[in-house]
Amino acid sequence: MKIIEVKLPDHSYNVEIETGILNCTGQLVSSVWSERKIALVSDSNVAPLYQDQVADALTSVGFTVHNYQFPAGEASKSLSVLADLTRDMAADGFTRDDGVIALGGGVTGDLAGFLAATYMRGISLIQMPTSLLAQVDSSVGGKTAVDLDTTKNIIGSFYQPDLVIIDPETLNTLDxxxxxxxxxxxxxxxxxxxxxxxxxxxxxxxxxxxxxxxxxxxxxxxxxxxxxxxxxxxxxxxxxxxxxxxxxxxxxxxxxxxxxxxxxxxxxxxxxxxxxxxxxxxxxxxxxxxxxxxxxxxxxxxxxxxxxxxxxxxxxxxxxxxxxxxxxxxxxxxxxxxxxxxxxxxxxxxxxxxxxxxx
The missing domain is CATH 1.20.1090.10 (Dehydroquinate synthase-like - alpha domain)
Structure with missing residues (x-):
């Protein structure tokens, strides 16, 4: 496993890269988080491929997982979709002690990252990028955002994750x-x-x-x-x-x-x-x-x-x-x-x- 350390003044975390690492999700997440409720956020393309696999790995080590899905595409990186996800989490009783995992490409990472940054003024976040663009770009560095009209990333924040998990094997399902x-x-x-x-x-x-x-x-x-x-x-x-x-x-x-x-x-x-x-x-x-x-x-x-x-x-x-x-x-x-x-x-x-x- 290749581990890259991101050491920041107020928050540090690891980026862990290995083929097949998705199967170790439970152990990896439990190494940084105590047992809690997790919002596992994916889009309609990624959810059918990996959401159940990751949810099963998390529940096997004691986490309570709620799967959330939104329509794939840049159009979903919006305030309306953010509001829908926030309502769902509130209805499911999420608190500041819980967490969000962004499972998907760049849109998911930006949207779910901003969801974590803003829900109850901020709850824990883990990034699990499944596209090459997200793996090498948006999952690392803490930029989270949504678009407004045709302006990209105009509403957002810097919000660092607690862990980034990268499995190059997910690239095999990309077109x-x-x-x-x-x-x-x-x-x-x-x-x-x-x-x-x-x-x-x-x-x-x-x-x-x-x-x-x-x-x-x-x-x-x-x-x-x-x-x-x-x-x-x-x-x-x-x-x-x-x-x-x-x-x-x-x-x-x-x-x-x-x-x-x-x-x-x-x-x-x-x-x-x-x-x-x-x-x-x-x-x-x-x-x-x-x-x-x-x-x-x-x-x-x-x-x-x-x-x-x-x-x-x-x-x-x-x-x-x-x-x-x-x-x-x-x-x-x-x-x-x-x-x-x-x-x-x-x-x-x-x-x-x-x-x-x-x-």
Whole structure:
């Protein structure tokens, strides 16, 4: 078993990674929680696959489990679904001494995490991500949120779990598109770090390669993210580098109306922002092509007709990472060399030249 420690000033926890670890859920959870009532939250895709298995493992060691399910999809990451889950937990008599387990992908982790953060002002949380995107990205670091209208993650909190349990075996039940979109976040981390992870992604040329190397890809990606989070838990400085590709990516994801997955949008966003900075001479020549090669190797998109829309600038200007009239753009000096450039919001349209975005 690979264990990554996340040590924060007020709350520390382990990320435990091993193929087949889902079968050990009862022992793992009982190592951090006393006997209590557990809200086991999954969506309509994941619940039929794993919810009963995990619930049985938990009840076998003395926990009382209530299974909750919501419709799969980003549309469920909403205040209305959050309210429904809160009502269900209240009706079932959950108290501050109980806990929530998020069993599923990124939507589940964000939604159930925010549910734990807000129910009775906060109860215990464990993340059990079952998608590659959730395993390498949203399950670690404590970001929880719901969307409002077309604005992603606008209502949320930083709320750390007590444990993260990752079983790479769950990736075998993902369809190709769901698997590959998570790999977009891995390429992002590899480009930020260089080193062993960047070397490993050079060997990934198909979805089958992703599955064959999933445990090591997850371990290296999570280790980097954990180190960043430990240095900057609330995204005041260093942690902003994890938003590489997200400013443009979130904008086109919102405009796509559900037709683009998060990892696909980030893939497009990384290439777009890198091309802009490379053409301005701020990124080393050839970096855009290196990113493009690694993303296209597994079938990730690298451009979108949505970049041709004026609306993309409105989304970017209203990004929640806008601080005091400035937007911090994350870019690469070179592979392994992330940097931050602060641009006044009113200058964003000129800086992100739409002709450059279209190229």
């Amino acid at each position: 190709r598109r769901d698997l590959v979109e998570g790999y977009g976040e891995i390429v992002k981390v590899a480009a930020l770090t260089d080193g062993k992870l960047w070397d490993l992604v050079q060997e990934i040329n198909s979805p089958a390669d992703i599955l064959a190397n999933a445990e090591e890809l997850s371990q290296l990606s999570i280790k980097y993210k954990a180190d960043v989070v430990m240095g900057d838990e609330k995204e005041g400085g260093l942690r902003q580098v994890l938003n590489f590709g997200h400013t443009i990516g979130h904008a086109i994801e919102a405009l796509a109306g559900g037709k683009l997955r998060h990892g696909e949008a980030v893939s497009i966003g990384m290439v777009a922002i890198t091309r802009i900075f490379e053409e301005k001479g701020l990124t080393q020549s050839g970096v855009t092509q290196k990113l493009t090669d690694r993303l296209e190797a597994v079938g990730l998109p690298i451009t979108s007709s949505l970049l041709d829309s004026e609306a993309v600038f409105d989304k970017i200007k209203n990004d929640k990472k806008n601080h005091a009239g400035h937007l911090n753009l994350i870019y690469l000096h070179q592979i392994g060399g992330p940097a931050i450039k602060s641009i006044p919001s009113e200058e964003i349209r000129d800086f992100l030249d739409i002709k450059t975005l279209q190229s």
